[in-house]
Structures are given as structure tokens and as C-alpha cells.
Amino acid sequence: MxxxxxxxxxxxxxxxxxxxxxxxxxxxxxxxxxxxxxxxxxxxxxxxxxxxxxxxxxxxxxxxxxxxxxxxxxxxxxxxxxxxxxxxxxxxxxxxxxxxxxxxxxxxxxxxxxxxxxxxxxxxxxxxxxxxxxxxxxETAHLNPLKINDQYGFMYGVGMPASAVQHYYDKADYGCVDGNREYGLEEVLAAASQQVFGGDKAVKPPCRFTCRWDKASRYDGRCPKCGRELQRILGNKRFNQVVVEALWDEIRAKLLFRQSHRLLTKPAYAEIALPDGHEPPFAPYLEYTGIMCSTIESMGNHCRAMPLARQKPDHFMLRCMNLGFWGIVRMLPFLWSGMALPTGHAFDAVVPNLTIKFKDDTVRTIDGDLGTSRCDHLGIGPALEFIVG
Structure with missing residues (x-):
């Protein structure tokens, strides 16, 4: 029973x-x-x-x-x-x-x-x-997630978004996990113990060991100073490094009159089918350097790259473009401020669903997690009520 x-x-x-x-x-x-x-x-x-x-x-x-x-x-x-x-x-x-x-x-x-x-x-x-x-x-706020096949998320990206996430993880430096300890529970307990029981024993400062991504294997994943685990150093600092690395690659290509590695602008070949009543790009398997779908406006660091994401209930925003690196740089003021891009630089639509078919297995990102796909069906998920205060 x-x-x-x-x-x-x-x-x-x-x-x-x-x-x-x-x-x-x-x-x-x-x-x-x-x-x-x-x-x-x-x-x-x-x-x-x-x-x-x-x-x-x-x-x-x-x-x-x-x-x-x-x-x-x-x-x-x-x-x-x-x-x-x-x-x-x-x-x-x-x-x-x-x-x-x-x-x-x-x-x-x-x-x-x-x-x-x-x-x-x-x-x-x-x-x-x-x-x-x-x-x-x-105090609550309502927000719909995207439904991508059988998965839910708020940001979907192919091309530049996926390349940025790949590069973000692939060549990140490694550091000792102890480097984040100053705000951790261990320090709080140590400080409380000193305050209650007294004593003049100082708390040992966190280990600050770091090494390049291609040097980490020689240490077998352990810090050579304190023996703790080594991990990738991520966050906004790493994101800024990715942008700087891509910038220098493009500058070197210009100075040396050669093709850049296109770290952030490797193209994806896709056919995007939009629902009736919307004008889709009509040629099959067009080349795109960026395909983005989202139900939120800001893509981080207050960059309002998807300004129409919440314009219409039960819809999301699609933005696809085929701009090179320097074209994206020229469009940054528009992307950051949420202004409409000049005609011919991007295709924007606000839709309830769409289907993206890729020419080959293609890397795409959902909320920062990477995966591969040949075909993605995107729709809108149920309205979620978030507690915000």
C-alpha cells in the first residue's frame, strides 16, 4: 500500500x-x-x-x-x-x-x-x-521562455552567438578554485569564530595561481601551490578577452593582407521558414553570420540587441544578419541602444513560431549551453511568473 x-x-x-x-x-x-x-x-x-x-x-x-x-x-x-x-x-x-x-x-x-x-x-x-x-x-514579473524542440530557454543563437560561446570556453585560462574564497562560507565562518573565541590567528589569503589553457594539462587539474582543483576563469573578464582576441585577429589580417580566422563571424547555412503573414528570406540555405531568437531584450551588459522581443504577447523576436566583423562593429551603437538597424543590414521579425533547417550539423547555443542540430522548431513557452520582490 x-x-x-x-x-x-x-x-x-x-x-x-x-x-x-x-x-x-x-x-x-x-x-x-x-x-x-x-x-x-x-x-x-x-x-x-x-x-x-x-x-x-x-x-x-x-x-x-x-x-x-x-x-x-x-x-x-x-x-x-x-x-x-x-x-x-x-x-x-x-x-x-x-x-x-x-x-x-x-x-x-x-x-x-x-x-x-x-x-x-x-x-x-x-x-x-x-x-x-x-x-x-x-512583486512578480511575467516572462515567456522559448520552446526549442523539447527544451526551454530564453536566448537562442547560431553563428556569431554560438562562436562567441565556443571561444569563451575553449581557450579560457585556468585558476585555482581557492581564488574565489574571500566571499565564500569558509571566510564567513572563520571571521565569526575569531569574533566569538578570540585569537590572533590570521585567515590564510586565497591562492591566486593561474595558468594558460594550454598549460593546465601539465598540472593534472591540480594547483601546484595548494593542491586544490584548477578550473576555467570565466565571467565578464573572459567575455572581454574573447572580444579583444577577435579584434586583434581582424587587425592582423588587415595589416598582413590575409584572411582572418573569423573567430566570431564563421557563417552558418540555414533555411528559415516563418509562419504565414510574415515575409521570410526566400532563398534556401542562405549564409548567415548571426541568427538570434529571444523573448528578452538585453543580451547582457545592458546590450539591447533584441528590442522587439516583448513587443507582442506570445511572440518572440528573430534577428538574422550576414555582416562581417567590421560591419558588426559599425552597427554596435544600434545594437547596444536597441535602435532599429539600417535597412539591408538585418532581417527582423516578431513571430509566434518558426523552423530553421541547417545545411549540415550546426552548433547553436541555448542560454549559453552549446549543442548541435540539423533542424530546430521554435515556439513560445507558457507564461512564467517570477518573484522579483
């Missing part, structure tokens, strides 16, 4: 955290701290693999919770929402839960669009916990 699923009490919130999220940032390990504020150990799920995430979402679905909390970056958000929406699709009569999202990953573009980056994650968690405990109303 089976027992009915336990239901969390009114003030308990199921919380999913990825132990690997933000591993190369000072926010590494923050998930456990947030879980202690928002939830209880009984309803906290550490999902470090897809199987663990699948198991966690199944159990949370059985709880019929009104709120689900989780933390991470854009990639973790996409994976968590995909599993949550798949589970809730099994019970169409059950309303979707409110989403309580804490941006603690390497890239948090969706959180920037929701205005969640204005306060630290722990301050936000304490404020929401107070509202839960005192039955106060939440």
Missing part, C-alpha cells in the same frame, strides 16, 4: 541548487546558504546531474507547491525550467508554480532582464523569506 506524497507546510519552499553553479565565481557554494534561508533540509535538492534534477522535479511536482526556488546562471535556469515544465505538462489542470530564482551563476542575463541583479542574492532571499513568513504579497 503506497503512502500519499508529503506536502510541504505553507511556509516551506522546495529549493533546487546545482553544486557546480558559479564554480568559477565568488558566488560558488552560495546555493547552500540560500537554501538555508529559503527552505529546510527536507525540501532542499542538490542536483549535480540531469538524473538528480529529473528525480528532484518529479518529487517537487508531487508536492503541488505554489512556489519553487532555485539558483544558478542562465544554463542552470534553462535546465531547471525544462524539467519543471515537462513535469507540469503531465497535469494540465495544475497551475504552474511561481518561480523564485536567485542568480548565482557565471552568466545571469535573464536575471538582468528581470531586475534581479540590483541586490545581492542573500538580501533578496531574506526579503522573500520575510514576506513568506508574514504572508505578504510578492
Amino acid at each position: 503506497g503512502f500519499p506524497a508529503l506536502r510541504p507546510r505553507k511556509k516551506e519552499v522546495p529549493f533546487i541548487h546545482n553544486p557546480h553553479s558559479g564554480k568559477n565565481t565568488p558566488r560558488y557554494g552560495y546555493g547552500k546558504i540560500l537554501a538555508d534561508i529559503i527552505s529546510t533540509p527536507r525540501y532542499t535538492y542538490g542536483a549535480s546531474t540531469l538524473n538528480e534534477l529529473k528525480s528532484a522535479t518529479r518529487e517537487i511536482h508531487s508536492l503541488r507547491s505554489e512556489i519553487i526556488g532555485f539558483c544558478g546562471g542562465d544554463g542552470t535556469l534553462s535546465l531547471d525550467l525544462t524539467r519543471i515544465l515537462r513535469e507540469w505538462a503531465k497535469t494540465p489542470s495544475l497551475p504552474l508554480p511561481k518561480i523564485l530564482y536567485f542568480p548565482t551563476g557565471t552568466r545571469c542575463v535573464v536575471a538582468e532582464n528581470l531586475g534581479l541583479m540590483e541586490h545581492s542574492a542573500d538580501e533578496f532571499a531574506k526579503r522573500i523569506r520575510y514576506k513568506i513568513d508574514h504572508n505578504l504579497p510578492f
Whole structure:
């Protein structure tokens, strides 16, 4: 005889955290701290693999919770929402839960669009916990994800977006994981211990060892100074390095009168089929240096490259272009400010769905995660209610 699923009490919130999220940032390990504020150990799920995430979402679905909390970056958000929406699709009569999202990953573009980056994650968690405990109303924002085949995300990119993500990860320098320790739990506990018990023993400063990506293999993944794990150094600094590397490659090509490596502008060959009532590019397998679809305007660092993304309910924005590197540089003021690009430089559309067929297996990115495809069907996902205050 089976027992009915336990239901969390009114003030308990199921919380999913990825132990690997933000591993190369000072926010590494923050998930456990947030879980202690928002939830209880009984309803906290550490999902470090897809199987663990699948198991966690199944159990949370059985709880019929009104709120689900989780933390991470854009990639973790996409994976968590995909599993949550798949589970809730099994019970169409059950309303979707409110989403309580804490941006603690390497890239948090969706959180920037929701205005969640204005306060630290722990301050936000304490404020929401107070509202839960005192039955106060939440401030919320509604946002639709894209549905790409059977996966959900907010940003889809082929060509330049995918090349940028590939290069972002491929040749990133490595550093000791201890380098992010100054904001971690270890330092907080050490400082508290000194304050309570006294003593003049100083906290050991974090290890700052770094090495080039092509030198990391000689250390077998371990820091030669302290023995801790080596990891890629990512974040905004690495993103800026990618832009500078591409710029110098193009400058060298100009000075030496040779072809550049096209680090960011390698073309993709695709046929884009738009729904009736929209004028599509008509030639099959056109060459594109960038295909982007999104339900959010900003692509990070306040770059409003998709200004029409939320113009129409249950629609998303498509922007495709075939500009070289210097053409993109000339268009940067328009891309950053959200202005319409000059006629002939890009094809923009606001559509409810579309299909993209590629000539060959093509790399594309969904919320910063890479994959390959020959054909992608894009539509709009259900409206999600995010708690923002």
C-alpha cells in the first residue's frame, strides 16, 4: 500500500541548487546558504546531474507547491525550467508554480532582464523569506521562455552567438578554485569564530595561481601551490578577452593582407521558414553570420540587441544578419541602444513560431549551453511568473 506524497507546510519552499553553479565565481557554494534561508533540509535538492534534477522535479511536482526556488546562471535556469515544465505538462489542470530564482551563476542575463541583479542574492532571499513568513504579497514579473524542440530557454543563437560561446570556453585560462574564497562560507565562518573565541590567528589569503589553457594539462587539474582543483576563469573578464582576441585577429589580417580566422563571424547555412503573414528570406540555405531568437531584450551588459522581443504577447523576436566583423562593429551603437538597424543590414521579425533547417550539423547555443542540430522548431513557452520582490 503506497503512502500519499508529503506536502510541504505553507511556509516551506522546495529549493533546487546545482553544486557546480558559479564554480568559477565568488558566488560558488552560495546555493547552500540560500537554501538555508529559503527552505529546510527536507525540501532542499542538490542536483549535480540531469538524473538528480529529473528525480528532484518529479518529487517537487508531487508536492503541488505554489512556489519553487532555485539558483544558478542562465544554463542552470534553462535546465531547471525544462524539467519543471515537462513535469507540469503531465497535469494540465495544475497551475504552474511561481518561480523564485536567485542568480548565482557565471552568466545571469535573464536575471538582468528581470531586475534581479540590483541586490545581492542573500538580501533578496531574506526579503522573500520575510514576506513568506508574514504572508505578504510578492512583486512578480511575467516572462515567456522559448520552446526549442523539447527544451526551454530564453536566448537562442547560431553563428556569431554560438562562436562567441565556443571561444569563451575553449581557450579560457585556468585558476585555482581557492581564488574565489574571500566571499565564500569558509571566510564567513572563520571571521565569526575569531569574533566569538578570540585569537590572533590570521585567515590564510586565497591562492591566486593561474595558468594558460594550454598549460593546465601539465598540472593534472591540480594547483601546484595548494593542491586544490584548477578550473576555467570565466565571467565578464573572459567575455572581454574573447572580444579583444577577435579584434586583434581582424587587425592582423588587415595589416598582413590575409584572411582572418573569423573567430566570431564563421557563417552558418540555414533555411528559415516563418509562419504565414510574415515575409521570410526566400532563398534556401542562405549564409548567415548571426541568427538570434529571444523573448528578452538585453543580451547582457545592458546590450539591447533584441528590442522587439516583448513587443507582442506570445511572440518572440528573430534577428538574422550576414555582416562581417567590421560591419558588426559599425552597427554596435544600434545594437547596444536597441535602435532599429539600417535597412539591408538585418532581417527582423516578431513571430509566434518558426523552423530553421541547417545545411549540415550546426552548433547553436541555448542560454549559453552549446549543442548541435540539423533542424530546430521554435515556439513560445507558457507564461512564467517570477518573484522579483
